[in-house]
Amino acid sequence: MDGDGASLKLADGKIVNVRLAYGDAPETEKKEGGKVVKPGQPYGDKAASYLDSLIKGKNLTMRVTEPASGKNFWRPVVEVYADGVNVNKEMFKAGYYSKQKRGIPLEYWDAASQGEINQEGMYREKSVETAAEFRARMFPGMLE
Numbered sequence: 701m702d703g704d705g706a707s708l709k710l711a712d713g714k715i716v717n718v719r720l721a722y723g724d725a726p727e728t729e730k731k732e733g734g735k736v737v738k739p740g741q742p743y744g745d746k747a748a749s750y751l752d753s754l755i756k757g758k759n760l761t762m763r764v765t766e767p768a769s770g771k772n773f774w775r776p777v778v779e780v781y782a783d784g785v786n787v788n789k790e791m792f793k794a795g796y797y798s799k800q801k802r803g804i805p806l807e808y809w810d811a812a813s814q815g816e817i818n819q820e821g822m823y824r825e826k827s828v829e830t831a832a833e834f835r836a837r838m839f840p841g842m843l844e
Contacts, residue, residue, distance in 0.1 A: 703747025795821025
């Protein structure tokens, strides 16, 4: 799990890997055999931990906004609700999501603005490199 992806257990016991809609969390460091294979960003681990705290042990429901496809690493894109609370919006408010460029509903722009204005999470820093900017810099030519 990272800050914008999670493995969720469905009512039938099946595990589904999902991508949370509308936001983009800082990248987390990936290791294989103790060696860093993909660098991470500041706040990547904090975003992942915060997402975990929002969903762990809660009654979850989700609404699919995009079906699974290759552009989403074969994961459905979803809005997640934990005990009725919109997790996607909470990640914005906490300053752990930057806005994606594609169709984001106005209510999410408002939540994102709260995180930025209140200088929460990654917005505590003077300069914020979004995950999209980080990927473009670190992995030139990678499709967004």
